[in-house]
Amino acid sequence: xxxxxxxxxxxxxxxxxxxxxxxxxxxxxxxxxxxxxxxxxxxxxxxxxxxxxxxxxxxxxxxxxxxxxxxxxxxxxxxxxxxxxxxxxxxxxxxxxxxxxxxxxxxxxxxxxxxxxxxxxxxxxxxxxxxxxxxxxxxxxxxxxxxxxxxxxxxxxxxxxxxxxxxxxxxxxxxxxxxxxxxxxxxxxxxxxxxxxxxxxxxxxxxxxxxxxxxxxxxxxxxxxxxxxxxxxxxxxxxxxxxxxxxxxxxxxxxxxxxxxxxxxxxxxxxxxxxxxxxxxxxxxxxxxxxxxxxxxxxxxxxxxxxxxxxxxxxxxxxxxxxxxxxxxxxxxxxx
Numbered sequence: 001x002x003x004x005x006x007x008x009x010x011x012x013x014x015x016x017x018x019x020x021x022x023x024x025x026x027x028x029x030x031x032x033x034x035x036x037x038x039x040x041x042x043x044x045x046x047x048x049x050x051x052x053x054x055x056x057x058x059x060x061x062x063x064x065x066x067x068x069x070x071x072x073x074x075x076x077x078x079x080x081x082x083x084x085x086x087x088x089x090x091x092x093x094x095x096x097x098x099x100x101x102x103x104x105x106x107x108x109x110x111x112x113x114x115x116x117x118x119x120x121x122x123x124x125x126x127x128x129x130x131x132x133x134x135x136x137x138x139x140x141x142x143x144x145x146x147x148x149x150x151x152x153x154x155x156x157x158x159x160x161x162x163x164x165x166x167x168x169x170x171x172x173x174x175x176x177x178x179x180x181x182x183x184x185x186x187x188x189x190x191x192x193x194x195x196x197x198x199x200x201x202x203x204x205x206x207x208x209x210x211x212x213x214x215x216x217x218x219x220x221x222x223x224x225x226x227x228x229x230x231x232x233x234x235x236x237x238x239x240x241x242x243x244x245x246x247x248x249x250x251x252x253x254x255x256x257x258x259x260x261x262x263x264x265x266x267x268x269x270x271x272x273x274x275x276x277x278x279x280x281x282x283x284x285x286x287x288x289x290x291x292x293x294x295x296x297x298x299x300x301x302x303x304x305x306x307x308x309x310x311x312x313x314x315x316x317x318x319x320x321x322x323x324x325x326x327x328x329x330x331x332x333x334x335x336x
Contacts, residue, residue, distance in 0.1 A: 005096045006103075006183040009335040010150030010209065011277040012303075017052040017334045018278055019126055020044070021084040022076075024062035028083050028116070030322040033065075035315030040084070041069040043276070043283055043327050046309045048073035050280030054129075056081055056122075079125055082116025085325060087204065088142035090332040091123045093132065094182070100335075102127030102134050103181060105141040110199055111165030114321075130334055137181050140166045144202035144329055146178070149209040152185030152244035154178055159192040159201035185244035190234050194269035195226045198324035205271040206234055210302045213247040218273060221258025221291055226267050231256060254298040255291035262319030270317060274326035275299065278333070282306050285313035285326040 020043070023029055023036040040055075047053050053074040057063040058081055066076055082089065088110070091102035104123040109115035127134045147155040160166070161174045169177070171189070178184040193201020207217040217235055220228035238251045260270035272295045275284040282303050286292040292310055300308040313326040 005098075006101075006181070007095045008092070008148050008150060008182055009095060010148065010212075011333055012211070013150065014336045015051065015279050015333045016336045017054050017130075018047055018276070019054050019056070019086055019090060019332045019334060020330050021056040021058075021081050021086055022062045022066040023084055024058050025083060028114075028322065029318065032322070036084070036318070036323065037065065037069060037315075039311070039313055039315040040330065042311045043330075044070050044074050046281060046283050046311060047276070047278050051278050056086075056126075058118075077129060079122065079129065080118040081122040082119030083114070084330045086122070086126070086332045087144045087329045088199070089119045089122050090143065091127045091130075091132075091134070092143050093130075093332070093334050095335075100132045102130065102132045103137065104134050105137050105181075106139055107142075108140050108166070110142065111163060113198060126332070137177075139177055141177075141181070142199065142202065143332065144199060144204045144325075146182075147203045147208050148182065148184075149212045149243060151212050152183060153209075153212075154182065154184045154187050155190065155203050155207055155209070155215070156187060157190045157193055157201045157203055157206070160199060160203075163200050165200070186242070188237070188241045188243075190237050192230055192233075194230065194271060195267050197269040202329075204328045205269055205273050207238060208273055208275070210252075212245075213243060214250045214252065214302070216252045216254060216273070216299070216302060218256035218271065219253045221256055221289070225256065225258045227256065252298070252302060254295045257287050257289040257291045260287045260289065260317070262317075264319050266319065268317050268319070269324065270313075271326070272299075274313075274328040276327045276331050277303070277306070280306055282308045283327050284308060284310045285316075286310040287314065287317070288312070
């Protein structure tokens with residue numbers, strides 16, 4: 001398959017289904033499944049009115065609890081998975097000259113941090129459940145490490161893709177791999193992500209395309225924002241960038257949540273950027289910070305044809321080794 005054969009529909013394109021998974025591993029969630037399950041259930045309910053939501057369940061207990069929480073709002077699908085981060089471990093759905101395809105990549109537990117059984121195979125399993133042929137690539141890549149505009153422009157971070165705990169790539173090698181896998185034409189590189197991000201700085205916590213030529217990122221909440229320098233650097237890179245068709249990017253900044261702490265007191269990588277774009281709705285993580293109303297209002301202006309919904313995400317963000325992500329991290333869209 002050549003790069004001319006592959007195209008990636010943008011996240012805002014019409015969707016056939018949204019895939020997610022039900023928290024089921026007590027150890028991975030520090031013995032507390034109630035909090036992440038509450039957040040997942042709220043997300044599913046927000047999506048269900050205008051989307052077909054498919055929720056993986058990997059045990060009888062998980063299926064029973066998901067059915068009790070979700071009712072008819074989701075289709076439950078028995079499958080094996082390590083944890084719920086399907087943005088990273090699930091397939092990336094694409095189009096080719098032969099039709100729909102699922103692009104699957106090697107998984108190494110986010111650089112060896114969380115090497116869980118079945119994370120390496122859940123991508124191909126979802127592809128089979130979706131009835132799409134698999135194209136397997138022999139390098140490590142998590143879906144949350146890239147964002148794209150549907151026209152050949154990819155956003156990513158050096159902190160993730162060039163990290164020695166992934167592929168030991170040079171920038172040139174990484175760009176070659178992205179061109180091969182996704183038909184990418186232009187790659188825009190951001191240096192680093194948020195403090196204490198388990199993923200080594202995934203882009204879906206930092207900057208997102210909302211239409212071709214327009215990208216949204218965050219502003220620091222103030223001088224005490226632990227990510228103030230990183231957020232300013234991200235905006236600076238984007239403001240100087242052009243996309244695959246030669247447009248200078250329009251950069252929209254919304255308030256970031258600032259310092260959000262776990263119960264342990266540790267700074268956690270909270271971000272309003274980890275939103276899900278779906279049919280009719282955009283679901284945005286909020287954390288009880290003063291930034292939320294203005295961030296939601298700004299995103300509503302960017303998505304006038306969708307309802308923007310803010311939902312708490314403390315349970316998914318978690319503390320310590322538990323959690324670490326939010327709504328975009330646990331979902332993967334399947335385009336029409």
